[in-house]
Amino acid sequence: MSTQLLHAILAMDSYNRGYGASVALPTVEGETELGEVTIYETKGDPAAEAIGFYAIAYELESGQKIRGCRS
């Protein structure tokens, strides 16, 4: 899978996590996996929600982190 495609999939995935998710997918930090990618951490507590912010970080098998956010 190309890096661009992976990034596109993760960008779409972020809309299915946390509050206001399009499709509420279960999210357990350090546990939930998308293929070889693991969800590392999220930011979606009431303080973030109050300003319409949600962030998520994914960890690749190599240890590299990819962060995404939606608002």
Place this chain on the structure above:
Amino acid sequence: MNKRTVLVGILLVMGLVGAAFAMGDKPGEVTSGSWRYKMTVAVETPEGIKTGSAVREVHVQRPPINMPHVTSEVKVMGEAVVIDLGKRGVLFALLKGPKFGEDYHYMVLYDALPSGAGGHSPTGIEYYSNLKDAKATLTFEQYPMLVTFKDLNDPKTVTPALEVKPLGSNPRHGFKIEANHFEELFGKGVKLQQITIEMTTEPVTWGLDTYLNWLASLKGGYLHGGPTSRVSPLGLHGGNFQRR
């Protein structure tokens, strides 16, 4: 850029905005509504049935225009259900659940008492605003997260009492009870009897702070005090316990 190009651009933007408004709710359709529901949790113990309940209020405001990613604004007020089992401990039924995650506190009602339309559609808002005397017993897939604390004074000691997990990565494939810790945590003969949800006009209930004295100081933040869910026990934050 000449004046004509600028004018065409302005007209185009005005046209798009006008079209978006035109696609919004029709005149006379319901655009906002409020309702309350009561969740009651019953637990069997050797001393008899112990119950706890909480009343929560949901307010929904539809967006003024229909555009992708412009969604209804939802505000929920209320708390986790507290089931005080005396010397055995205290069980908490949270505002979060395996099936709807962070949106459990309002989505569970749409799932347990379906309107036949989207919960936030004009029809759905009208339905729940006027729904009375409706009650349902939740299936285990619809259960909230059920937790307890090994030390009520320490949020980091939160422990799951019942673990419901999806069958695979897609929740549409169903759920399973992965582990039931009731007897291990509360003693022999203690088990969950049922969880019900019903529409009510009773006032919203408060009182969780008397059990969890650290909750107010957390201000909705993660239980371990960090800025993100990383290392927060069970990924929980204060908003999973209480919303004002």
